[in-house]
Amino acid sequence: MNEPNHIRRIAIAWFVLSAILTPIVVAVIAPTLPPGDATSAAANQLFDDTLLLGIVTPIAVAIIVYFAYAMIVFRRQGEPSEEGVATRDNRAVHIPWLAGTTVIVLFLATFGTVELADAGAGGGQGPEPAFKLSGDVLPVQVIAQQWEFTYRYPTYGGVETAHLELPVGKKVEFHVTSLDVIHSFWAPRLGVKADANPGVDNVAFVEPRQEMSFELRCSELCGLWHGYMFDTGQVVSESAFGEWIEEQKRVFAPATKALPKYSTHYFPEPERRAG
Known part of the structure; x- marks a missing residue:
């Protein structure tokens, strides 16, 4: 019996669940979170939180699907089996994971800097703020x-x-x-x-x-x-x-x-x- 393509199965499950859950989180759940959008600072924080939730939802789904699949499909059944051959490296997993997380971290660092420069911060910035609101205050x-x-x-x-x-x-x-x-x-x-x-x-x-x-x-x-x-x-x-x-x-x-x-x-x- 041929071994099924486990990576493909995990990828399909991840894609389907992400396509369902991410819009729900971004469009339904995130807008109800504090602090709301009653002020400029609050609206900026809500936008940032919504974006972060949109990014983290597929990542969380990938981790949950991976572990759930592994626990269900590879669980021990019947008599104890012999230990399998040790796997020292799997570039099909390591390289995409490293590339994906690097892109996400660099994007968030750039996004955070741009947002701070554009809108200042709701938190105190000390006596000499680096970013200020323009116009009359x-x-x-x-x-x-x-x-x-x-x-x-x-x-x-x-x-x-x-x-x-x-x-x-x-x-x-x-x-x-x-x-x-x-x-x-x-x-x-x-x-x-x-x-x-x-x-x-x-x-x-x-x-x-x-x-x-x-x-x-x-x-x-x-x-x-x-x-x-x-x-x-x-x-x-x-x-x-x-x-x-x-x-x-x-x-x-x-x-x-x-x-x-x-x-x-x-x-x-x-x-x-x-x-």
């Missing part, structure tokens, strides 16, 4: 401290607010810093996550595309009440934002006068010292 300083975030708007008189509100369709430049310990500013639906370090100005960019509410929280263990450090932000129309920021300037006018001059970071004197 709204600077918003995110100030972390145990255990809350406050938000300062330098182009609106340096007013500092207890809640974050952003205008839809406006490019935003976050400047994230801390007054005490290490925190991390994370707004999943915005596609932004930037560490807040004392004495450091960590810059991140985003452009909200729709009016919405979004959760934000600290994602770096920062002390006893770390879990309490969360809030709900708003993306509103440009007119509603204008009304809101003017109201904040009026309400917090006395506090604004007492605040230090706007800076990319601050070193306040502690109210209490241990010992």
